[in-house]
Amino acid sequence: xxxxxxxxxxxxxTTAVDDISFRVEPGEIxxxxxxxxxxxxxxxxxITGYMPPTEGTALVAGYDVATHPIEAKRRTGYLPETPPLxxxxxxxxxxxxxxxxxxxxxxxxxxxxxxxMKRTAVADMSNRHCSKLSKGYKQRVGLAQAIIHNPDVLIxxxxxxxxxxxxxxxxxxxIKDLGGDHTVILSSHILSEVSQTCQxxxxxxxxxxxxxxxxxxxxxxxxxxxxxFLQVDTRGADARPVLEAIxxxxxxxxxxxxxxxxxxxxxxxxxRDIRRELASTVVNHGWGLLEMRPLRMSLEQIFLELTxxxxxxxxxxxxxxxxxxxxxxxxxxx
Amino acid sequence: xxxxxxxxxxxxxxxxASPVAYIxxxxxxxxxxxxxxxxxxxxxxxxxxxxxxxxxxxxxNVNEMLISxxxxxxxVILLFTLPLVTMRTYSEEKRSGTIELLLTxxxxxxxxxxxxxxxGLVLYAAMLSVTVVHLAFLxxxxxxxxxxxxTGYLGLLLxxxxxxxxxxFVSSLTKNQIVAGMVTFAVFLLFWVINWFASFAxxxxxxxxxxxxxxxxxxxxxxxxxxTKHLVYYVSFIGFSLFLTVRAVDSERWRx
Numbered sequence: 178x179x180x181x182x183x184x185x186x187x188x189x190x191t192t193a194v195d196d197i198s199f200r201v202e203p204g205e206i207x208x209x210x211x212x213x214x215x216x217x218x219x220x221x222x223x224i225t226g227y228m229p230p231t232e233g234t235a236l237v238a239g240y241d242v243a244t245h246p247i248e249a250k251r252r253t254g255y256l257p258e259t260p261p262l263x264x265x266x267x268x269x270x271x272x273x274x275x276x277x278x279x280x281x282x283x284x285x286x287x288x289x290x291x292x293x294m295k296r297t298a299v300a301d302m303s304n305r306h307c308s309k310l311s312k313g314y315k316q317r318v319g320l321a322q323a324i325i326h327n328p329d330v331l332i333x334x335x336x337x338x339x340x341x342x343x344x345x346x347x348x349x350x351x352i353k354d355l356g357g358d359h360t361v362i363l364s365s366h367i368l369s370e371v372s373q374t375c376q377x378x379x380x381x382x383x384x385x386x387x388x389x390x391x392x393x394x395x396x397x398x399x400x401x402x403x404x405x406f407l408q409v410d411t412r413g414a415d416a417r418p419v420l421e422a423i424x425x426x427x428x429x430x431x432x433x434x435x436x437x438x439x440x441x442x443x444x445x446x447x448x449r450d451i452r453r454e455l456a457s458t459v460v461n462h463g464w465g466l467l468e469m470r471p472l473r474m475s476l477e478q479i480f481l482e483l484t485x486x487x488x489x490x491x492x493x494x495x496x497x498x499x500x501x502x503x504x505x506x507x508x509x510x511x
Numbered sequence: 512x513x514x515x516x517x518x519x520x521x522x523x524x525x526x527x528a529s530p531v532a533y534i535x536x537x538x539x540x541x542x543x544x545x546x547x548x549x550x551x552x553x554x555x556x557x558x559x560x561x562x563x564x565x566x567x568x569x570x571x572n573v574n575e576m577l578i579s580x581x582x583x584x585x586x587v588i589l590l591f592t593l594p595l596v597t598m599r600t601y602s603e604e605k606r607s608g609t610i611e612l613l614l615t616x617x618x619x620x621x622x623x624x625x626x627x628x629x630x631g632l633v634l635y636a637a638m639l640s641v642t643v644v645h646l647a648f649l650x651x652x653x654x655x656x657x658x659x660x661x662t663g664y665l666g667l668l669l670x671x672x673x674x675x676x677x678x679x680f681v682s683s684l685t686k687n688q689i690v691a692g693m694v695t696f697a698v699f700l701l702f703w704v705i706n707w708f709a710s711f712a713x714x715x716x717x718x719x720x721x722x723x724x725x726x727x728x729x730x731x732x733x734x735x736x737x738x739t740k741h742l743v744y745y746v747s748f749i750g751f752s753l754f755l756t757v758r759a760v761d762s763e764r765w766r767x
Contacts, residue, residue, distance in 0.1 A: 188766065225615040228764045250617040261612035263521075265528035277517035278616045322612070 178203045178360040179224065179330055183233035186219050186384075193219040195384040196233070201377075203329075206356035208375030208392075209364035210480065216384040217364040218258060221332050224362070225255040238329050251280055254328035254359070258335050260319025264308030268299060268318055271307055272325060279326035289325055297321040297351065313344040320348070324355065331355060333363040337370060349374050368480055380483055387483045404472040407455065408440045410465035416441070423458060425449045442472065514618050515626040522600070522630025531599070532634055535592045540641045546584040547645045550577050573655045574735070578646065582663040582733040585642070586726050589667075589674055590699050596634055597678025598692035600627050601760070605686045614764065620757045624679065628753060631675040632668075639667060659735030666732020669745035673725055674699055676752035683759040699725075 179201040186194040194216040201207045209217050222228050224235045226242040226249055235242045240249040263271055269290060276286040294300040297317040302310060310318065316336065323331055336352060337345045352374055355361060365371050371378055372392035380388045380395075388395060409416055416439060420429055430442035445451045452469060459466045526532040558571040604610040613623055649655050678695040685691050706724040709717045721727050725748070728741040 222611075227611055227615050247617045247619070250615055253615065255611070255615045257608055257611045259608045261607070261609040263525065263609055264607070265525055266521075270524065274517065274521050275612065275616075277520075278514060278613070278618055280617050283513075 178238060180236040184223060184230050184235060185232040186223060187231045193384055197386050199379050199389055201360050201362060203360050204357050206361040206375045208371030208378040209362055210371050210378055211381040212366060215381050218334055221334050221364060225253055225332050226250050252329040254323035254331045256319045256323040256333045256336055260315045262307035262315060262318060266307055267304050268307060269303040272321060275322045276325050281326050293321040293325050312339050316340060329360060331359045331361045335365055336363055403445050405443045406470050406472050407443055408438060408468035409459050410437050410467055411439055412437055419458060423451060423454050425451045514622045518623055518626025519629040522627055523633050526634045531595060535595055536638045536641060539588050539592050539638045542588045543642050546581060550581055573649060573653050574659050578655060578660060579733040582667060585667055586729060589671055593674040594678055594692045594695040596631050597675055597682050597695060598688045600679055601683040602685055602688045602691045620760050624753050624756045628676060628679055632672060635671045662735050662737055663733045666729045670725060670729050673745055673748045676749045680752045680756040683756045
């Protein structure tokens, strides 16, 4: 649905986006992740046809945005970082105007406006001036504006920035609902956000793609081993030698002792599930098993690791890998 | 066409939803009324003198002595009010980010520019329509010719179109409304006084300067003459300014 090939954008001497390629399948929600200034907005602006690329192409629904801008734009909905609202217009008038310029046929405009207002829950603000809306409502009207012509592709630039916790989860839910009908790219620098909403993540840094994968795979692929967090009540006994004896355990981190409670972080061979053995060992020794859970590297950590490392190797042909189905692929991070 | 009208409609609504339209129209109405009253008194005096002359009554022409100078005075009003109309057209969109909405919609740059221009033109026509009231009194109590009045309005509309298109271009160059307004005003003024130097210049320069002056071309319209020379000037002025605006918006995209 969206195909970005070798996209490069330079502003004078500075290169904002450097040879980015990725594709988004129909109905997919793709997260676009990167620190501020990484080139997220620039990439999105090229895909929406706001600015032409310096090199490379972006295809939306098969139309090159540079050579067939009208066709491509007809199929694209875009929510820029600040919702593009006219302060003097009422929400209803504003959406009707957007419907008109997005090419919604005259007879359908009224019903479309009603429909998107209902969908984004802004119907009660229909007669309110845009300048008088709260931040959350502005964002939702921005979203309503982006979907008014029922586009195939939705480009959302930081859709949840500046919202409170409740509004954020509402917006996330709305975006999830929109995926399926629409192909969505959403950018964010908040990682938990992306991992909750998106099926696939593109991490970019300094204008380059650093990694492309599902949030789950990114987390597991980057770890060389599995880690478990274990908390036991050993009644004063030292559990370490017993635990170390279990096959598959590579190392045990220094324990954290609180009275009788002892916590360990246990690293094990990749692909090996040692939870059953661990549990039965603890129980057989008559200790209390209080907590056991797998520790995953948070996206936050992965993100820092990926973006802070210079020269993270890419896949050989420069093409980012597509989402895998399992963990059998090579790690992105060598 | 639908797209152009949608943009024009939005612009007009924008003017009337903000104080801009009311300030522009109100200010213009007050000034026009003031010009009208003064010229009317002057005309009254002139016609009294003519009537009481020893050589018997002389013909005084209300078109020539009142309406035509009145139209030329309107140019002064435009100089001050039209920068207010155009200064926000593009600057405001750029500052508030709504330009992203327009440029990512299935519209061409030309449609956007023409839509904005038409929106400004409608507001300007509304401003001119206020002056019809004053002229109506002349038609009720006097007997002016109506054709020169129509050509005068046509001339004013075209001249205003020049100012609007130029203002639109200046506005497309900056994010700052005040800068846009000020520069537009300065450029208007320059086009106004450009032929002041004409009397000191050589014949060629003189002709060029006179031709460039926006107001110079209004004289014939105000007198009831539609000369293609002036039509061509106004229409090409508008066309060229709008073309520059389109180019300016396009270059902005490339520069990002």
